[in-house]
Amino acid sequence: MVGQRAWLASLCRRRSRLEALALVDFELPFRADAAMLVDAQLRVQLAEVLVEVGEEYEIDYGNVCFALEHSTVLLKKTPLIAGSEREMREHLQWEAEQFLAGEERDFSVDCLLEAEWGLFVAVRHSALDYYLDLGGETGMKRVDVDVPAFALYNAGECAGLLPSAERELLVYAASDEAHMLLVEDGQPLQMAVRTWDGEDDAAEILSSAAKRLLREVEGGVGCAWCAGPDAEVWGADLAESLDCPMALLDPLAQIGEEELSEGFTPEQRTPYAIAVGLAQRGLAS
Amino acid sequence: MIRVELVYGRRSTWGALAQRWGAALLGIVSACALLYLLPVERWLADGRTASAAADGALVAEPVGGNVLPDGDALPTAISEPVLPVHQELSAADAESAAPIADADMDAAAIVLPPIGEPMPVDEVGARGEAEHGAVPSITTACFSAVTVASTVPAESQLGLVSCSGDGRYELSGTVKDSRGLAAVQAALANVLDGAVLSSDREGDGAIHFFVAGRSGRSRDVALATLAQVQARAFFARVEYWADLCGIDDISLGAVSELPVDGQRQRWRRRLVGTGSYGQIDALLSRMATAGETAGLVELILTPVSGAGGRDRAMRLSGAIDVVVHR
Numbered sequence: 001m002v003g004q005r006a007w008l009a010s011l012c013r014r015r016s017r018l019e020a021l022a023l024v025d026f027e028l029p030f031r032a033d034a035a036m037l038v039d040a041q042l043r044v045q046l047a048e049v050l051v052e053v054g055e056e057y058e059i060d061y062g063n064v065c066f067a068l069e070h071s072t073v074l075l076k077k078t079p080l081i082a083g084s085e086r087e088m089r090e091h092l093q094w095e096a097e098q099f100l101a102g103e104e105r106d107f108s109v110d111c112l113l114e115a116e117w118g119l120f121v122a123v124r125h126s127a128l129d130y131y132l133d134l135g136g137e138t139g140m141k142r143v144d145v146d147v148p149a150f151a152l153y154n155a156g157e158c159a160g161l162l163p164s165a166e167r168e169l170l171v172y173a174a175s176d177e178a179h180m181l182l183v184e185d186g187q188p189l190q191m192a193v194r195t196w197d198g199e200d201d202a203a204e205i206l207s208s209a210a211k212r213l214l215r216e217v218e219g220g221v222g223c224a225w226c227a228g229p230d231a232e233v234w235g236a237d238l239a240e241s242l243d244c245p246m247a248l249l250d251p252l253a254q255i256g257e258e259e260l261s262e263g264f265t266p267e268q269r270t271p272y273a274i275a276v277g278l279a280q281r282g283l284a285s
Numbered sequence: 286m287i288r289v290e291l292v293y294g295r296r297s298t299w300g301a302l303a304q305r306w307g308a309a310l311l312g313i314v315s316a317c318a319l320l321y322l323l324p325v326e327r328w329l330a331d332g333r334t335a336s337a338a339a340d341g342a343l344v345a346e347p348v349g350g351n352v353l354p355d356g357d358a359l360p361t362a363i364s365e366p367v368l369p370v371h372q373e374l375s376a377a378d379a380e381s382a383a384p385i386a387d388a389d390m391d392a393a394a395i396v397l398p399p400i401g402e403p404m405p406v407d408e409v410g411a412r413g414e415a416e417h418g419a420v421p422s423i424t425t426a427c428f429s430a431v432t433v434a435s436t437v438p439a440e441s442q443l444g445l446v447s448c449s450g451d452g453r454y455e456l457s458g459t460v461k462d463s464r465g466l467a468a469v470q471a472a473l474a475n476v477l478d479g480a481v482l483s484s485d486r487e488g489d490g491a492i493h494f495f496v497a498g499r500s501g502r503s504r505d506v507a508l509a510t511l512a513q514v515q516a517r518a519f520f521a522r523v524e525y526w527a528d529l530c531g532i533d534d535i536s537l538g539a540v541s542e543l544p545v546d547g548q549r550q551r552w553r554r555r556l557v558g559t560g561s562y563g564q565i566d567a568l569l570s571r572m573a574t575a576g577e578t579a580g581l582v583e584l585i586l587t588p589v590s591g592a593g594g595r596d597r598a599m600r601l602s603g604a605i606d607v608v609v610h611r
């Protein structure tokens with residue numbers, strides 16, 4: 001859900017082959033943000049919309065994964081200490097506790113451990129509960145959540161597109177929001193979220209944000225993977241400003257065109273990148 | 286696949302269920318054994334049965350695995366700020382660092398500050414920790430943070446000063462025009478080696494600047510290995526010094542134990558407080574006199590009021606390391 005739009009992907013795997021059961025792009029009655037999650041009435045309205053969409057497209061809500069609203073997530077990267085994995089996780093937990101307002105038990109914290117650094121992700125339990133409430137009100141059996149940028153990467157990886165270069169930039173932009181992930185050798189290196197309003201120059205904002213991300217590393221990126229509505233347009237501008245090739249992230253690249261609806265081009269599939277990444281996570285769980 | 290487990294925890298669902306039921310079963314067996322072995326009346330009189338059960342329930346609660354029956358009864362609202370320290374500076378940094386549109390973040394930012402901004406790589410102890418088993422040494426660079434910060438011309442609005450364990454400084458803020466930008470560059474070139482400045486123009490015409498460089502007046506200090514009692518005494522002294530220097534809202538976080546080798550470990554605690562440039566400088570000067578006893582592996586200063594000049598209030602967040610015998 002970005003702004004007032006939502007993208008829903010329903011996938012299944014039959015005999016190790018991925019099948020897209022439904023890809024639905026629909027309008028929400030209000031802006032999907034953290035305030036919407038908190039308001040019980042709005043949550044009920046959103047649940048009604050999801051139920052309607054589910055009935056219309058015969059979607060099985062047995063195992064659902066939501067993209068976390070960006071303002072509910074804390075991500076912090078920190079160098080790792082020497083020690084066992086348990087010690088490193090404990091250290092990251094400690095680091096997280098230093099930055100979180102409230103008691104440790106108020107937060108759900110998990111971390112990614114790479115060779116030299118770790119990335120911890122923290123979300124308030126109450127925020128997770130709102131997603132679980134939404135799932136409950138919609139009749140979803142199992143509800144999970146993921147960070148949008150991670151889902152974007154997972155979509156590209158499951159589609160066999162990533163990793164393709166030593167260093168890559170993944171960008172998903174839709175409506176008034178963009179998610180960026182800088183990846184090195186398949187490991188997340190840095191992330192960014194940008195929002196803007198109608199009067200702003202989105203292309204300039206994307207370019208500036210991407211350059212700021214790249215400031216963390218020496219040299220440029222091998223490829224800018226772009227996804228989202230009109231990604232082929234803004235992606236070209238972004239790649240030009242970064243002086244790197246641009247590629248459209250088609251989350252369903254591994255599914256033959258003949259298996260999808262006629263005329264469903266990569267340009268039309270790319271807005272579903274995060275939704276497909278979330279569904280891929282569900283398939284893997 | 287990049288995967289973090291936030292709802293179901295870092296274990297399989299079956300594992301979680303098994304652990305949950307295992308804990309419940311263990312609790313029941315323990316309670317039966319206690320009731321059998323001890324006089325029930327005494328427990329009831331003390332009212333301890335209830336509290337023990339409550340504690341057990343807290344521990345056994347899975348990580349957000351269940352929908353709470355009543356949303357209103359949630360212990361904390363989503364609108365509470367996630368970050369007391371770092372997010373505030375991230376938000377401050379983002380606000381000033383953001384290109385045109387980000388100066389007015391969307392409504393969601395009111396609910397919670399945007400968290401996905403480009404995050405500076407936290408370099409807490411990056412050097413020392415990468416070298417497994419090496420004698421921990423820390424630069425004295427962070428003790429000069431106020432000197433570096435006060436070098437920035439008064440006309441500019443400083444948003445963030447951070448210093449990491451390897452002596453790298455990062456400063457960001459806003460200036461009105463290109464003349465102000467040149468003044469910032471010239472001033473910081475005097476105190477930082479290899480200072481690199483970058484800038485973005487914001488929507489209101491102001492210019493956001495970001496400067497990175499290394500302290501030119503620092504040295505590396507090899508930390509001495511202390512007895513644990515000495516380390517505790519040192520941290521108590523730091524808290525006393527902070528109070529003495531007039532730092533407000535002092536908080537010394539819990540100890541994080543970081544292994545150095547078989548015989549030694551680092552103890553890291555985070556000191557947070559609020560004070561003026563003068564008060565913070567006084568505290569840092571006192572800490573610098575500790576020499577090889579302790580090191581400052583990270584220091585972050587962020588303004589907490591709009592007032593300019595050297596007397597404005599700054600929030601201080603510093604990670605202090607000592608090395609102790611295991």
